[in-house]
Amino acid sequence: MRTEPAVHAAAPVRNGRPWPRWPLPAAGAADALLDVLHSDRWSIASPYGGRPTREQRFAAEFADYLGARHCIPTASGTAALMTALEACGVGAGDEVIVPALSWAASASTVLGVNAVPVFADVDPHTLCLDPAAAEAAVTPATKAIVVVHLYSALADLDALRGVADRHGLALIEDSAQAHGAAYRGRKAGTLGDIGTFSMHHTKVLTSGEGGAAVTDDPVLARRIEHLRADGRARAARPPAIGMPELVETGELTGSNRCLSEFQSALLSAQLPELDTLNAVRRGNARLLDGLLSGLGLRPQQTSPGTTARTYFGYAVRLPREEDPSGPTAAEVGAAVTAELGLHVRPVYAPLYESPLYGPATRRRFSLGPGHLERLDPGRYDLPGARRAAGSWLTFHHSALLGDAADMQDIAEAFRRVLARPHARAA
Structure with missing residues (x-):
């Protein structure tokens, strides 16, 4: 049997010297949080106060940064993935191809919409989903492919887009670990039908918890908006002061997966860095x-x-x-x-x-x-x-x-x- 490596006689290389801290609060982060604290609005469901929510502002900033038409912030990367799956029509009994090497949410989100995760193998050099393995996993029950950009690598989006198009599948880009990466000059998250992001404590853009879904498709964007706000959507025109800004449209049942105003303000402060x-x-x-x-x-x-x-x-x-x-x-x-x-x-x-x-x-x-x-x-x-x-x-x-x-x-x-x-x- 194996034993642990022998203890080195010399002092450790680092010998207690600290590593850089994370997260690093950006300049203006504290002021942004205080501004929300003393405002009349801590949630997008709060009564309208006469100006855009911090969530709206961050959504516009992040969409502009990525080059996407629509950004819908969510409570977590998991929430972003689940709403993306449902927006693409994934439901009970459908199969979704996911990489076999990833964080648990790649599978649990598929379970969460009552679908079946189908694991496909990864490329030995990038550790990302192998396009050939993904195509081999397609069956008549397959509805979508979720591609994960893992650690520091981007997956082969040309090949995976080809697989999705040949079989009429939705391609969801999990960019939780790829904020700011680019593929052929386009930001990660903007090459699939929907891109999803996590703003968890560990991520390179963080508000402690949080997420976002981005898309160029207005129909998918509206579905995600309903799915993350209990079936409500923002009114086409601002309401009177003190009235709700979210409208109960009756279009689609959803759940509460909204990002708070504190998190949105923090992300707006962090994004420029x-x-x-x-x-x-x-x-x-x-x-x-x-x-x-x-x-x-x-x-x-x-x-x-x-x-x-x-x-x-x-x-x-x-x-x-x-x-x-x-x-x-x-x-x-x-x-x-x-x-x-x-x-x-x-x-x-x-x-x-x-x-x-x-x-x-x-x-x-x-x-x-x-x-x-x-x-x-x-x-x-x-x-x-x-x-x-x-x-x-x-x-x-x-x-x-x-x-x-x-x-x-x-x-x-x-x-x-x-x-x-x-x-x-x-």
Whole structure:
């Protein structure tokens, strides 16, 4: 059996020195929050106060930044994905193709609209959905493809758009980890029928919690607007002061998945700094790519159409395939974490093995005979996702907001750990 890597006799590389903090409040963030606090409106459902809501303002700013016609803020990235799926007509019994390597929400949101997530394998270089695997997973029950831009890579949108168009499927772009990235000059999130974003605490644009859906299609935008506001939509004209601005149209039943005015104001303050921070991460990632490649590690690649890269996480592959007897990703990650005081961990487990994906744990997903069998994760064993989980490591983008010396520390920690003897017992 394997043992943990031997403890290095020298002091840790980092030895307690701190890493850059995250989140970083932007200039004006505190004033923006105070402005909402002392206003007469904390929610878009509050009575009309004579001026646009902060949510409206952020929606316009984010749509302009992305080059999208419509932006509908939501309470979370999960809410954005669920409303996007339903807006595209996904419902009970439909199949949705999702990448096997992703965060749990890629599958749980499909479950949440009573549909069936179908896992497809990932590209071994980008870790994003493999277009050939996606096409092979299409059946007569398939309604949509959800493509996830993972860690720092953009998926092959040319090929995936082709798959969706050939089979008449909706293409939903999960850009929760790709704020500001671009594909052939267009911002991530604007190349599918709908793009979704998360503004969770960990993301490169954050309000603690929050999300957004974007689209160029006015019909889809109106459906999402209803789905996230209990079936209500903003009135075509401003109402009288003190009256509700949301109208009960009766068009579509929804749920309350609205972004608060505090979160919207915070996002408006943070958005102008996004590109500057992304550029810092990008520059440090290029430096780190060179340093780690020199140690025999392989940094994550992105698809050829990428014209601007965003780093939610830095991901690197260990030389496990060349030396299967070497330490596992979990072992190396734990040792590098001890050297750096920075959480370096394996990439996501395959979704069908994730403890966060358990359809049988909730009765609401038992829709009838045979449905739970269609959801059974035991149906899958995808080699690309399995190999990735055992040989790739990642760490949070905040470390990339440091300087060249910080990148040298990361490389030195990997050098030390990979150079150690790793005991094996029969």
